[in-house]
Amino acid sequence: MKTINILVTGGAGYIGSCLIPELLKKHDVKILDNLTYGYYGLLPNLGNSNFEFFHGDIRDTKDIENALKNIDLVIHLAALVGYPACKAQPKLAKEINHLATKKLVKYCKVPIVFASTGSCYGPLTEVCTENSPLKPATEYSKTKIDAEREIRKCDDFIIYRFSTGFGLSLRPRLDLLVNDFVIKAVKNKELIIYEKDYWRSFVHVRDIVRSFLFALDHFDEMNHEIYNVGSEELCLTKKDVALAIKKYVDFHLKFAQFGTDPDKRNYKVSFQKIRDLGFKTKYSLDDGIKELIQASMFIDHKKEYYNDKVFK
Ligand SMILES: NC(=O)c1ccc[n+]([C@@H]2O[C@H](COP(=O)([O-])OP(=O)(O)OC[C@H]3O[C@@H](n4cnc5c(N)ncnc54)[C@H](O)[C@@H]3O)[C@@H](O)[C@H]2O)c1
The missing domain is CATH 3.90.25.10 (UDP-galactose 4-epimerase, domain 1)
Structure with missing residues (x-):
């Protein structure tokens, strides 16, 4: 893929901290993050002239509009993540995970890669494929499914349902x-x-990063689809x-x-769909x-x- 301008929402988080340095090897990267968990993850990128940090809130229309300026593709990570945090703050979970995603979709005119979760499947007895029914058991998974529904309204999107990260x-x-x-x-x-x-x-966080790089390289063939990511x-x-x-x-x-x-x-979970396209965890x-x-x-x-x- 040619060099592009990428906006990563939530780029200071667990996944974003590993992802940004890899994206910067080829692309210009802007982050929109409110630094809920601090800024340490961003430190290695400071001084890189292709890196820009925008301190803002994904719920704020102005912040979204400003962050989207001159952007070719969005990787949407920002969320209130995990069921305990969402259970403790259900209103915040809806605002950040669902309604802010809805707003992002409204203003975003470029392709989006969205980080969803295998938690959407809930308690299922069969092996989960991307076509399995969703039985969300928590506020976290409910709001992530609502967000998926918004993302699917975009002209161009890829939705990744990640296994539980580690590493x-x-x-x-x-x-x-x-x-x-x-x-x-x-x-x-x-x-x-x-x-x-x-x-x-489970999936190693560096394989999550690899899956985003894979999406950038294979966007056209992966477009408009949902993929389980793991092995x-x-x-x-x-x-x-x-x-x-x-x-x-x-x-x-x-x-x-x-x-x-x-x-x-x-x-x-079955990971056949993304494996058939050539993605394998390492x-x-x-x-x-x-x-x-x-x-x-x-x-x-x-x-x-x-x-x-x-x-x-
Ligand atoms: N890590 C995993 O195992 C895993 C698995 C499946 C899906 N996901 C998804 O991947 C994404 C990233 O997860 P993570 O593990 O890096 O989580 P994280 O909590 O480490 O990162 C979330 C980031 O979003 C930012 N953020 C939160 N609210 C915001 C707001 N209102 N405005 C701007 N920024 C805000 C936080 O500051 C943080 O940097 C999430 O969407 C999550 O649902 C993660």
Whole structure:
């Protein structure tokens, strides 16, 4: 793809912090972010003349209009992310995830790549394909489905339903399951897991980044479609994840009979559709576990590392 001007909403977050340096290798990049979780993720880009930061709010019409000036393509990441944060602030979740996306679609005249989530499927027994019925169990997944509906009104769009991310980013997210398990195993030397046999699907954050680069290179053939992003090898139970960590960390692992996951995720996902176009993930669970173990000496339990704690 030729060099273009890309707007990334929410570009200072967990995914954006990894994505922006990769985009900047070829493109001009502007970020619209209100810095809910700080600015550290942006630091490596400062000084790059192709990088521009716009401190604003995706809910604000003027900020959207200004941010969209001279833009060729939008990657829409900004959101209130995860079910605990959305449960704690349902009005904010609707405003940011749904209504701000609606407004963005209204003013945006260029193609959009949208970060949606596998959480949209909810509790499904069959293997989820992009055509499976959506049974959102939380405010987070409901507002993301509402956002998908808005995005589909755009002339040109790609919707990605990501598996649960894991791995290191300059803006750590320790509320994500794999990251959470590793840090607890290392720091607390103990991990208590409920619903140990529940299936989840995972994707390394650097593979999420690769999927966006893939979308830029294959936009025309991918246009107007939804894709699950992840890999079948990373459809794992919580117990699988804990046992994988045990290969590297000595900790006490306990399976609890009580406790439930409010977003009721227990599902397997097919990634055939995007694989058929040539996209394959590269990073394994062990890659993520090993880097998180290394990073654990620098990471403390700051509240901004947990999306679920910030808004309480
Ligand atoms: N990380 C995952 O595992 C995962 C999985 C599936 C989907 N997603 C989707 O990917 C996107 C990015 O997720 P993330 O993990 O990087 O989350 P994150 O919480 O780290 O990043 C969200 C970013 O959006 C910004 N933001 C929030 N409200 C805003 C507002 N009103 N105006 C401007 N900016 C605002 C925040 O400051 C933050 O930088 C989200 O849309 C999320 O739903 C993430």
